[in-house]
Amino acid sequence: MSSVLPVLCGAVLLGAPGYLMLCALDVRLCLRWGWAPAVTVLLTVVLGALFRVLGIRWTLLSAVIGIVLLVALAAVVRLALQRRTARRLTTSTSTSTSTSTSTSTSTSTRAGVPAPQDWSRGTAAAVTGASILSGALVAASAARRMGGISTLNGSFDSFFHLSAAAFIRERGDASFTTALSDIYGEPTFYPVVFDDLVAILPFDVITAANAMMLAMLAAIPPAVAAMVAGVSRPARSAPLLVALSAGAATLFLSTPAMALVMGLWPIVLGVVCLAPAIAAVLMLTDRRHGAPGVGTAAGLVLIVIGTALAHPSVLFSVAVVAGLRLLAGGIERMLGGGRLRGLIEVCAALAAAVLFVAGSHVLLSGMALTKPSLDGVGSVLGEILLDSPRIPAVPALLWPMAALWILAMIGAAAAVRSREVLGATAALGLLASLMLGVATQIDHPLAVALVNPWYGARERIAPLMMCMLVLLMARGLLALLESGGRRRRSLPGALAVGAVVVTVLIALVTPQRLPLMGSLAYTAYGVQLTPYVTSEERSFIERTAQELPEGSVVLADPLDGATLYWSVGGVETVFPTMSRPLTREKTLIAHYAHRAGTDEASVELCRALESVGPTHLYRDTSEASGQRINPEDSERWRGVHDIPESRLTLVDASGPYALYELDPAC
Numbered sequence: 288m289s290s291v292l293p294v295l296c297g298a299v300l301l302g303a304p305g306y307l308m309l310c311a312l313d314v315r316l317c318l319r320w321g322w323a324p325a326v327t328v329l330l331t332v333v334l335g336a337l338f339r340v341l342g343i344r345w346t347l348l349s350a351v352i353g354i355v356l357l358v359a360l361a362a363v364v365r366l367a368l369q370r371r372t373a374r375r376l377t378t379s380t381s382t383s384t385s386t387s388t389s390t391s392t393s394t395s396t397r398a399g400v401p402a403p404q405d406w407s408r409g410t411a412a413a414v415t416g417a418s419i420l421s422g423a424l425v426a427a428s429a430a431r432r433m434g435g436i437s438t439l440n441g442s443f444d445s446f447f448h449l450s451a452a453a454f455i456r457e458r459g460d461a462s463f464t465t466a467l468s469d470i471y472g473e474p475t476f477y478p479v480v481f482d483d484l485v486a487i488l489p490f491d492v493i494t495a496a497n498a499m500m501l502a503m504l505a506a507i508p509p510a511v512a513a514m515v516a517g518v519s520r521p522a523r524s525a526p527l528l529v530a531l532s533a534g535a536a537t538l539f540l541s542t543p544a545m546a547l548v549m550g551l552w553p554i555v556l557g558v559v560c561l562a563p564a565i566a567a568v569l570m571l572t573d574r575r576h577g578a579p580g581v582g583t584a585a586g587l588v589l590i591v592i593g594t595a596l597a598h599p600s601v602l603f604s605v606a607v608v609a610g611l612r613l614l615a616g617g618i619e620r621m622l623g624g625g626r627l628r629g630l631i632e633v634c635a636a637l638a639a640a641v642l643f644v645a646g647s648h649v650l651l652s653g654m655a656l657t658k659p660s661l662d663g664v665g666s667v668l669g670e671i672l673l674d675s676p677r678i679p680a681v682p683a684l685l686w687p688m689a690a691l692w693i694l695a696m697i698g699a700a701a702a703v704r705s706r707e708v709l710g711a712t713a714a715l716g717l718l719a720s721l722m723l724g725v726a727t728q729i730d731h732p733l734a735v736a737l738v739n740p741w742y743g744a745r746e747r748i749a750p751l752m753m754c755m756l757v758l759l760m761a762r763g764l765l766a767l768l769e770s771g772g773r774r775r776r777s778l779p780g781a782l783a784v785g786a787v788v789v790t791v792l793i794a795l796v797t798p799q800r801l802p803l804m805g806s807l808a809y810t811a812y813g814v815q816l817t818p819y820v821t822s823e824e825r826s827f828i829e830r831t832a833q834e835l836p837e838g839s840v841v842l843a844d845p846l847d848g849a850t851l852y853w854s855v856g857g858v859e860t861v862f863p864t865m866s867r868p869l870t871r872e873k874t875l876i877a878h879y880a881h882r883a884g885t886d887e888a889s890v891e892l893c894r895a896l897e898s899v900g901p902t903h904l905y906r907d908t909s910e911a912s913g914q915r916i917n918p919e920d921s922e923r924w925r926g927v928h929d930i931p932e933s934r935l936t937l938v939d940a941s942g943p944y945a946l947y948e949l950d951p952a953c
Contacts, residue, residue, distance in 0.1 A: 289436070290436035290497075290498070293436050293488070293495070293497070294426055294436070294498045294501045294502055294505070296489070296498065297484075297488060297495075297498040297502030297503075298502040298506070300327075300484055300488060300499075301323075301324050301499065301502050301503065301506060302320055302324060302327065302506065304326070304330050304331075304354045304358075305322065305323030305324055305326030305328075305329075305330065306319055306320055306323040306326075307354070308330065308357070308358050309322060309323060311365065312361050312362075312586075313365060314586065316517065317406065317411065317513065317516035317517060318411070318509060318512055318513040318516050318529070319513075320418070320419065320513075321418065321506075321509035321511070321512055321513025321514070321563060322513050322590065324503075324506055324510065324559045324560055324563075324597075325559075325560040325563050325564065325590045325593035325594055326589075326590070327484075328480050328556070328593040328596050329589060329592065329593040331350075331461070331480050331483050332463060332596050333357070334350060334353040334357070335460075335461035335463065335466070335483055336462050336463065337353070338353070338461065338462075339460060339461070339462040345455060345459050345460060345486065346459065346487060347487040347488075347489060406525075406526060410526050413530075414512065414526045414529050417512075417530040417533060417534075418508050418509040418512040418513075418530065418533035419508075421508035421509075421512075421533040421534050421536065421537055421791075422504070422505035422506060424537065424795050425504050425508065425537050425543070425801065426502070428795045428796065428800075428801040428802055428805075429504055429543055429546075429547055429801045429805045430805055431802040432803070432806035432810060432811070433497070433805045433806065433809045434806075436497050436498060437491065437497070438493075438497070438809045438810065439493055439809070439818075439820060439822075439825055439851075440493075440497070440550050440809060441808050441809070441816060441817075441818030441819055441820065442549055442550035442808045442816065443819070443865055444551055445496070445550030445552070445808070446819060446845075447864045447865065447866065448482055448550065448552050449492050449496055449850070450470065450853055450854045450863040451467055451479065451482040451864075452485040452492050452495065452496060453486075453492050453853055453857070454466070454470060454853075454863070455479065455482055456487075457857070461483040462479075463479060464477075466479045467479060470863055470864055470869065471869050471870075472869050472872075473870075478553050478557075478596065478597060478599060479553075480556060481499065481503075481552050481553045481597075484499055485499050491855070492855060493854075496552070499552070500546050500547070500552055503546065503552070503556055503559050504546055504555070507542065507558065508533035508534070508536040508537055509533060510559055510560070510561075510562040510563055511532055511533060511535070511536035511562045511757055512529045512530065512532050512536070514532075514562035514563060514565055514566040514757075514758070515529050515532040515761050516529045517563075517566035517569075517570055518566050518570060518573070518709055518758070519758075519761060519765075522765055522769075524764075524765060524768045524769075528761045529761075531760075531764065531788070532761050534787060534788065534791040535691055535757050535791065536757060537791055537794065537795055538674075538687050538688060538691065538791060538794050539674045539750075539753045540674050540675060540676055540681065540800065541674050541745070541746040541749035541750065542555055542558045542749070542750055542753075543804055544676035544681070544746060544804055545558075545676075545746050545747070547804045547807065547808060547809075548676075548678060548807045548808045548815060549746075553597070553598045554598045554600065554601070556597045557594060557597040557598030557600065557601030559597070560590075560593055560594035560597045561601050561604055561750050563594070564590055564601070564605045565604075565608050565754050567588070567590040567591050568591065568605055568612065569612060570587055571587050572609075572612050572616065573709075591605060600742065601750075603741065604741075604748070604750065606643070607716065607719055607720075607723075607751060608716050608754075608755075610636050610640060611636070611712050611715040611716050611719060612708070612712045613635060613636040613639070614633060614636035614637075614715065615708050615711040615712040615715060616629075616708050617629045617630065617631070617632030617634075618633060618711070619706060619711070620632065622706065623706075645736075647737070647739045648732065648739070651736075651739040651740055652735075652736075652739065654739045655735050655738070655739050655742070656742050656744075657727065657742055657744040659727060659728045659729075659730065659743075660677055660728060664729075667724075667725065667727075667745075668721070670683045671721060671724040671745060671749070671752070672688070672721070673685060673687075673688050674749055674752065674753070676746050676749075677746070678807065679815075680803065680807060680815050681799070681800070681804060682799055684799070684800075686790070687790055687793075687794045687797075687800070690783075690787055690790050691757070691760050692756070693763075694760040694763035694767075694783060694787070695717070695756050695759035696759075696763070697763035697766055697767065698758075698762030698764075698766060699713070699714040699717075699759050700766075701762060701765075701766035702759070702762055709758075710758075710759070710762050713755045713759050713762070714755075714759060716751065717752060717756055719751075720748055720751040720752035720755060721752065723737060723738055723745075724745040724749070724752070727741075727743050727745045727748070760787075763783070764780065764783055764784065764787075767779040767780040767783045768783075817911055817916045819846060819848050819865070819911070819913075819916075820848035820911075823941070824848050824907060824909070824911070824944055825851060827939075827941045827944040828848060828851045828852055828855065828856060828905075829851070829855055830939075831938070832852050832855070832856020832857065832858045833856065834939070835856075835858050838902070839858055839859070839902045839903055840858075840859045840860065840861060840900050840901045840902050841858055841859070841860045841901070841902075841903045841905050841946075842861045842862075842876070842880065842901035842903065842904050842927060842949060843860070843862070843904060843905035843906065843907075844862075844907075844912075844913045844921055844927050844928060845862040845863075845864060845913070845924070846913025846914075846917055846924075847905065847906070847907035847912050848907060849862070850862070850863055850864055852905065861899055862877070862924070865920075871895075872894075872895035872898055872899060875889075875891055875892050875895045876896060876899060876926065876927070877923055877924045877925075877926055877927060878923075878925065879926045880892075880926040881926045881927075881928075881929035882926070883934075883951060883952040883953045884934065884950075884953065888952075888953060896953045897951075897953060900951075901951065903938065903946060903947060903948055903949055904946070904947045904949045905944075905945070905947075906946075906947070907943060908944075909944070914928065930949070934949060934950040935947035936948040936950075
């Protein structure tokens with residue numbers, strides 16, 4: 288199957304609902320398409336909860352109808368407010384007062400800040416097109432070595448989300464707390480928006496997940512462009528700077544690595560929303576156009592909430608920017624003569640940082656899950672600066688990032704010289720992201736507390752660096768474009784623009800970058816990881832799943848690929864994900880299933896087997912079995928491994944893969 292149609296459908300599902308809502312509310316934001324995913328997340332969460340209460344199944348049809356109704360309701364409310372405002376204006380006795388009130392109300396009732404860039408429709412369309420093209424090139428480059436849109440991602444986390452999407456598709460429940468109840472054994476909070484969207488794409492689960500993953504990668508350049516457009520100061524060169532910012536976003540590798548190699552798809556959705564959320568925080572505190580009205584502030588806060596709902600860990604990156612904005616603003620006030628208020632803001636920022644670290648140490652200590660690299664701190668810092676993820680097969684190349692760093696340093700110097708709070712915030716944010724990345728390598732309670740919110744993984748911190756670096760790059764380009772006399776002004780700016788464009792075009796086709804990562808968890812497993820399921824095993828599972836009678840329940844070590852019986856074959860499995868058993872009943876089965884029918888069998892074990900009702904057993908004895916590639920984790924299902932042959936009747940076999948009918952013996 289060609290990847291074009293599925294990815295296009297994924298992109299429409301990710302962006303169109305939010306875009307239509309922004310249009311319905313007449314939100315004045317540059318590059319609405321870049322802001323749209325965060326709004327789509329909000330709509331998905333609202334509809335998922337509402338459908339759960341009303342007993343409506345989560346399907347593509349019901350979701351489309353729900354979105355259309357919400358968009359229509361928003362448009363009606365906006366029109367009603369506008370008419371009410373118009374009636375008030377007609378009763379005013381003063382023309383000047385009426386005009387002033389009209390302007391004020393018009394601004395405050397919109398959900399976005401008045402766009403600082405006064406672009407024509409043609410210019411806005413061209414910049415939007417350039418940013419979307421940058422995203423399309425990212426998706427195309429990433430997909431080059433995936434082996435096709437229906438190729439299975441072999442990473443650990445992908446198996447969880449394939450099962451999650453299959454559960455939502457089967458059960459029709461998309462709510463935050465109950466969508467994955469069958470996996471967790473009880474209502475549990477989980478950011479399921481990615482899985483919700485995958486569940487209603489009209490393709491098989493694997494194709495749908497891959498399509499949405501590529502659509503999210505394609506959405507990052509427009510999101511970064513929207514951030515730059517939202518916070519940069521007006522300039523004739525602004526459209527060019529925004530388009531180049533979208534191109535620059537294609538050079539960063541940590542987020543593609545999380546998507547393509549690690550299967551961390553919900554965090555990638557959070558990264559898509561991160562740039563607009565950062566812009567929202569900066570726009571909320573921007574006083575260049577006066578204080579934002581109630582409607583403006585509410586709309587921007589909702590963008591931040593949408594980002595948190597996409598993936599909560601991204602909210603901490605937004606919090607870092609908010610705290611640094613407060614710190615930079617306080618310092619600027621102190622230098623400008625407002626010492627008392629500036630000192631209060633600086634103290635508030637420092638107090639927030641202390642609370643952040645203390646709260647992380649106490650509440651998030653269990654999130655330090657990433658093992659530090661064996662490389663030295665200096666080597667790791669170099670990899671962070673080049674945004675090279677912890678994947679040995681991906682080289683840390685200097686040239687793709689060199690132009691961005693040079694321009695960012697020029698931008699930081701220009702911002703500091705001009706005492707620009709936004710530039711200072713970006714510079715501090717860039718420095719903070721580097722410090723946080725290095726802290727992932729330091730085994731000290733303070734360092735661990737600093738990075739707990741990002742699971743101790745520098746790839747999750749790297750999107751913050753991306754946003755800050757691109758903001759400073761745009762400022763550096765602006766400084767060069769405005770430097771010198773009229774005759775000399777174009778040369779340094781033209782050279783800088785050319786350097787960025789050439790770097791982007793070469794980096795997108797360089798085989799050692801995005802195309803390489805597109806293969807590591809899809810086809811070239813030996814370069815990076817051993818697959819949990821080979822193509823032969825997948826074929827066996829798909830075939831035997833179709834032959835099993837209705838009501839069958841498959842028992843297996845999930846590290847043997849048996850989760851595909853549910854996510855691909857639609858057959859219930861005892862362990863639908865490769866996570867540890869999450870209920871007492873399934874833990875008993877995992878540890879002691881082999882004791883059934885013996886004197887060692889407990890009453891609780893027999894009750895668990897009767898409740899869960901496994902009817903078949905799947906075994907993988909290949910070199911890629913769970914016991915071979917991950918023996919420590921596979922030991923959690925030792926009771927399943929040791930079920931005696933006397934309780935098994937062979938149903939089908941193909942090489943090292945076998946399916947048996949199981950006698951529960953209780």
